[in-house]
Amino acid sequence: MGGATVKDLQSTLERFSSGDRRALARIITLVENRAPEVPHLMRAVYPKCGHARIFGITGPPGAGKSTLTDKIIGRLREQGRRVGVVAVDPSSPFSGGAILGDRVRMQGHFLDEGVFIRSLSTRGRHGGLARATREVVRLLDALGFDDVLVETVGVGQTELDVMRLAQTTVVVLVPEAGDTIQVMKAGLLEIADVFIVNKADRDGARRLKNELEVMLQLRSEGSWQVPVLLTQGTDGTGVPEVIDALEAHQRARAAQAPPDASEARIQEWYEILRDELSLRLDRAVDGKTLGATADRLRRGETDPYSAALETLSDPVALAAALGGDEEGSR
Numbered sequence: 001m002g003g004a005t006v007k008d009l010q011s012t013l014e015r016f017s018s019g020d021r022r023a024l025a026r027i028i029t030l031v032e033n034r035a036p037e038v039p040h041l042m043r044a045v046y047p048k049c050g051h052a053r054i055f056g057i058t059g060p061p062g063a064g065k066s067t068l069t070d071k072i073i074g075r076l077r078e079q080g081r082r083v084g085v086v087a088v089d090p091s092s093p094f095s096g097g098a099i100l101g102d103r104v105r106m107q108g109h110f111l112d113e114g115v116f117i118r119s120l121s122t123r124g125r126h127g128g129l130a131r132a133t134r135e136v137v138r139l140l141d142a143l144g145f146d147d148v149l150v151e152t153v154g155v156g157q158t159e160l161d162v163m164r165l166a167q168t169t170v171v172v173l174v175p176e177a178g179d180t181i182q183v184m185k186a187g188l189l190e191i192a193d194v195f196i197v198n199k200a201d202r203d204g205a206r207r208l209k210n211e212l213e214v215m216l217q218l219r220s221e222g223s224w225q226v227p228v229l230l231t232q233g234t235d236g237t238g239v240p241e242v243i244d245a246l247e248a249h250q251r252a253r254a255a256q257a258p259p260d261a262s263e264a265r266i267q268e269w270y271e272i273l274r275d276e277l278s279l280r281l282d283r284a285v286d287g288k289t290l291g292a293t294a295d296r297l298r299r300g301e302t303d304p305y306s307a308a309l310e311t312l313s314d315p316v317a318l319a320a321a322l323g324g325d326e327e328g329s330r
């Protein structure tokens, strides 16, 4: 976890900039595995961020998100833009490259140097998928991808957290999901900047579109009017209009006074701290650097509360046990 490793990572990143995508894949695996080097790496990456457009695509399983993403990539590539895609699957035990379905559905772009597609999930006992996703998006941004698309599977709290990092969020629904009450319940109405009713070839698509529009008018606020677009992911019908809507929302966003980012930075600092402390505490327990206390507990010489209070009252010992890595900070 010393400085050398971080340097290694940085040179790996530089290799990627000159076309080595395996290097990027390796780094993303570190992020996914919550490796201790990650904060050091991200510190180097952070100042280079802020150029990419970040689009979120969410909606219920099977709505056609990947199929649409594939078509959207195609259009953006026609405009000469470099596109990064992160498919986030909190439930998947698989990782390390691609979920099969996404690989199949976006395979037309796999040989394209201007497209990078990666699936993401977190293994083990730690959560932190929203943070890992944000880090991967930043890596892609820093490496010069013009657009980053984040697809999340499902509509739970993790997905909503992940979607907070998108500048423009697209919610994909299908006629058979028909029930607009579900949309409200899942919190999708609040996060959508653009609604898509996909599978427009099926019955009920137009009706769902109308229902959504009524709902949106009822809660219409602000200057951006959320559009509801009909698409057919399979043949790309309606996708040019999706691109137009994404661009229009980006323009509307840019026209507004930029939101005060200071609170978000403080919140992120707090999240990183909490997350890193918990990771380090687990590593310390695994690595037995807190072993003396554990031994005393094992021998019945103290109780868990006394042990915890003692550990907390000795910050220097605690910091040592949690493994300060000053080396890496240089």
Ligand SMILES: Nc1nc2c(ncn2[C@@H]2O[C@H](COP(=O)(O)OP(=O)(O)OP(=O)(O)O)[C@@H](O)[C@H]2O)c(=O)[nH]1
Pocket (backbone or CB within 6 Å): 060, 061, 062, 063, 064, 065, 066, 067, 068, 101, 105, 153, 154, 198, 199, 200, 201, 202, 231, 232, 233, 234, 235
């Ligand atoms: N009839 C019809 N089928 C579609 C359309 N768009 C996508 N599909 C099909 O719907 C199925 C699911 O598509 P995906 O793109 O994998 O959906 P997804 O939302 O990414 O699915 P998950 O990532 O598993 O949540 C596939 O069999 C697609 O071929 C459409 O417009 N009409």
Ligand SMILES: [Mg+2]
Pocket (backbone or CB within 6 Å): 065, 066, 067, 101, 102, 151, 153
């Ligand atoms: Mg998908």
